[in-house]
Amino acid sequence: MMLKNPYVSLVVRGTLLHIYNDMMRTLFLLFLFGLYRAQPGLTQYSVPWNLGAYSQQHTDIFSFGSNQAALAGLKQGGIGAAGERKYLLEELAAYRLVLALPSTSGNFGFQVISKGFSDYRDSQFGLAYARQLGKKAAAGIQFNYNNLQIAGYGSAKTLSAETGLVLHLSSRLHTGIHLNNPGGKYPGNKMIKLPSVYTMGWGYDFSEQLFFSCEIVKEENQPADARVGIQYIITPALFIRTLIQTANATAWFGAGLTRNRSRLDIYTGYHPQLGPSAGIQLLHEFKKEDK
């Protein structure tokens, strides 16, 4: 009866539409949140960003993202930037900026990561430090400032820490562990928790051209994820790499060009249900100082 009144009908329809839009928006945010949870943590890196942490010959300035101890192995500093669009969704875009600065008393790294879009933004600012512990080991630590912002829900901020150890078992075989935010929480916010992530990794330098890597990554309350990767430098100017990730069944392929001290590489990933992803990385090594 009431709906026969065009004014009342309009108000009700408008309200229902508003509720529907809100619900869809919430569901969409929850869906995105779910996708992010399928990754190793809210502020965790994209898988292809960090190959080479468990190596002596294939480490680059991006490697310390998966284990800060890898930073200690860098002979020269550099700057890098990366961008990625997961499943080609604008809302799942991720950007990263890294800076590595070697010094005589250990190496320093700086990292900024931003994921998501204007209504759901997950950011991290990290400062890392690593140094060699003799010839056979290296250790590193990183302190992060994390900020999670969801439109209509405000933001949550917290500090977190991660630490890593890499052991050079031989000139070719390397292993290491990485602890990210063990037991950490967003203070005063019981709804969300910055996940703790435990990683054990192994790497084998077959040669200066070929590198094999395997990491077992366990995020609390998520299935363990095995990440197996191979990098092959075909010529000094060209390399290819591939990675398999088991927890969400994704295969990644990448190729890069190196010229002088700069490198450009692109990669793509494929998930059987969610489709393709794509990313790009740029790296520039600083000039080696003459002693």
Place this chain on the structure above:
Amino acid sequence: MKRKLTISMIILAALQFFAHPVFSQDIPVQLQQQLENFAHANEEETEDDAYWQQLEKFSRHPLNLNLADAEELKELGILNELQIENLLRYRNLFGKLVDVHELQAVPSWYPALIRRLMPFITIATAFTAKEGLAKRFRQGSHSFLLRVAQVLEKSKGFENPGAGTGYKGSPQKIVARYRYTYKNLLQFGWLGDKDAGESFFRGVQRYGFDFNSFHLFARKIGFVEALAVGDFTVNIGQGLIHWQSLSFKKSGETMAVKKQSPVLRPYNSAGEFNFHRGLGVTVRKKKIEVTGFISFRKLSANLEKGAAQHAVVSSFQTSGYHRTTAEIARKNVLAQFAAGAIARYKAAGWQLGINTVQYKFSIPVEKRDEPYNLHAIKGDDWSNYSFDYSYTHRNIHLFGEAAMDKNLHTAFINGCLISLDSRVDISFVHRRLAKEYQAMTASAFTENASPSNENGLYTGLSIRPAPCWKLDAFADIYQFPWLKYLVGAPSYGKEFFLQLTCTPDKKLEIQTRLTRSCRLADTPANTTVMNYLSAVQRTVWQIQTNYIMSTAFTFRSRLQLLWLNGNDKENGFSFYIDGIYKPSLKPFSFSVRLQYFETSGYNSRLYAYENDVLYSGGIPALFGTGYRYYLIIQTKPIKQLSLGLRYAATIYTSQSVIGTGLDQITGASKREIKVQLLYTF
């Protein structure tokens, strides 16, 4: 401030000056894994620390491989029968060993095995001094050990001390042990044990410890090969009729399938069930060896009214706990008389034994009237008989035991070890144990905890394709012809195991292993009239690294993943790192572990061997989600004195109550502190 600094400097300098190096001893990784398997199969840790005492003894008095006989080599617990036989043959053929490097020439001995043996053996000129009785009593060493441990959180049982159904005593666990040893030839001693919750110099334990153990054990006195007075263990054949020492079953040591131990062994551990108390003697005349023993002791047991309305023993209380009124009431209610005889003919390359064990109880045994107990031991006496054999022909070693119980039911176990190549060994064990067959204190190479109601075939393989690589695998397929506890129908199962070990040098070992098993069990939460069996598949993958980074520092790590597919799917994850700092010639050492674990429930629990104060170890079952860490500090301020301190804690992230019943703790953390003093003189 300055004064404090000066005092600290003086203490530090004194420690450096007077200090003696900390005894650095770890049990072999293989033994740690066997203990983990034992804890998983029995759902409890063993209190039998005889393996520690053996290794301690051999590290103080290394076994001279130029003099050691087969029995002494077996006592090491590291060598299998074929390796022992090969060493004895090598010695007979080429004479005394000149150097430890020569061991690599012994067939089926390989570098990693020799490295594992190194702390416990020596190659010295063969020299046999006469070891008179007076010398044995005068020239040995005394040791006194005192270990006190306590969980810092108060559990429910301690909330109202001494009242109602709670624990009557204090929360400390105390072990005190005095021992005198002269080489491998004489030892005697006493052990006192008070478990947490038991009274101490109060109540029923008014004389002090709840459990006291005395023993005197001598070897090689003329034709007397071994003499045991007081507490001792008896181990016969392949364990079908009697085996009391700690024994392991399936493990990464795929060739360790034959049970091997001297018949009589001294008992000096805190476990309160698996030993005899009385007199045992082994005499040898040329190729004939005869052992006899007689034992009388009281056991704790649950008493119920049987079918004839008389009191019967429905179960034995093996835990040794006497903390509550109910547990105290069960203490020593049953008198057990046991006797046995073992005759063995030993010739070069083969031996044959004939054995019997007799039991008499003061109260008849009658287990609860359940279908799975249909064939259980019943009555006030029990007896078993068997003969066992072993035979070595070139690269093949055969062994076995055929047994019979009081009611003439039979059990057979037969196996062989074959060294197919210097790099390939293979083993088989076949067992056929009638569903009616029973034995009192037995432990054979079976899937079941006690040898009964089982048919099966085990096949093991060990390949060393290159000096630094070792591949071990086994497959075990078995069936249970009758019902078992929580398995309400005849059932079957299988287990497969694959392990790859890489030892590129003396400092590094990387090992990965995959175990997959499937067995049938009652369907939980079943609502049908008749329960039915469903398959439970368990898969465990683990990788571990042991890296000696320097003479002082060792790094260890392990990652374990578990998948359990039954009616309820469960997963498990455990990850730990160890740091062990033992500077050589320094009076202190440190050991630290950090661990994270996450399992869906108790069924997906994971075990990891933990270092402890000197001569002990721990294997807690970890389930739920949380962190665990421990710190151990060992110091040796003077040569005779060793002090140890261990602090361990488990912090759960997803629960606020730990444990059940009287052991329940309200809170998310459980912390334990342990202090040990060891004085040797």
